[in-house]
Amino acid sequence: MATKPNGTTTKNPTTPTSNPTPKNQTYNPKSQTYNPNRIPYRPNYQHKRRGRSCNCRRCFCRCCCWTIFMIIVILILVAIAGTIFYFLYSPQLPSFSISSLKISQFNLTTSPDDTTRLATRFNVTLSTKNKNKKVVYIYDPIALKAESTNQIELANGDFPRFTSAPNNVTIMHSTLSIVSQVLDVDSISSLKSDMKRKSGMPMRILLDTKVVVKMDKLKTNKVGIRVTCDGINGPIPKGKNPSVASITTAKCKVDLRIKILRWTF
Secondary structure, rough: OOOHHHHHOOOOOOOOOOOOOOOOOOOOOHHHHOOOOOOOOOOOOOOHHHHHHHHHHHHHHHHHHHHHHHHHHHHHHHHHHHHEEEEEEOOOOOEEEEEEEEEEEEEEOOOOOOOOEEEEEEEEEEEEEEOOOOEEEOOOOEEEEEOOOOOEEEEEEEOOOOOOOOOOEEEEEEEHHHHEEEEEHHHHHHHHHHHHHOOOOOEEEEEEEEEEEOOEEEOOOOOEEEEEEEEEEEEEOOOOEEEEOOOOEEEEEEEOOOOOOOEEO
16 A cells, blocks of 8 residues: 555546636626527616506596585585575465366368368466465466377467466466368377267367566576366367367376476476
8 A cells, every 4th residue: 555645635637627617707798699589678667657657546536536525515505505495485386277268169171172171269268376475486478289189289379478476366368279270181080089079079288488486586597387287178169159168177287397408308
């Protein structure tokens, strides 16, 4: 057995090392191979965009909240004002009723060219009552119309403007007439069928006008109203004596006609 000097062993110079690296090696970016498909580095600004969108959403939410809050406040104020107004004035719609209706003329004539014409004359008396104690109604001229249940116009007329004082009853006398109205085939057959009824021809009276409501020094804008009086049966007159229509079941209904843009309610 041979001994090694100085107690040290020597390596075989022919054995290669595992990863030989030079001592003074430095990184050179130019030494990398060029790859044309490589995506260049771009900074990510996504966090900034998210921050801006969050701010926009917060502003939008605040605007919506404030808008809803203002609407609620306005509705509450309107409700309070309406309640105070109701307890001060206790407004009520005017009431209408038919006092009498006479038919002095109702003729259907057919000319040689097979044209059928209608000529009528009605005398109607209506009354309106203002039930309020502090409210005054100022009416525009009233347009009156008599029509059948199938909405065939039988006569028309008008009544001049007037003022209805509190706790006052106004009587309206008007003459409705049609001189010569041409009728189509359906209207002729419908009228002839109604004229044969024993109880008389069913009809109704329509009133259309506008009214201004006055309360002390306060005045409203003109509001349209329509009055519909149903339950009228008018027999056809025979000879020169007018016939009296039955109005025992007649009832008049008052509807407000509020116009918003192009629609009327």
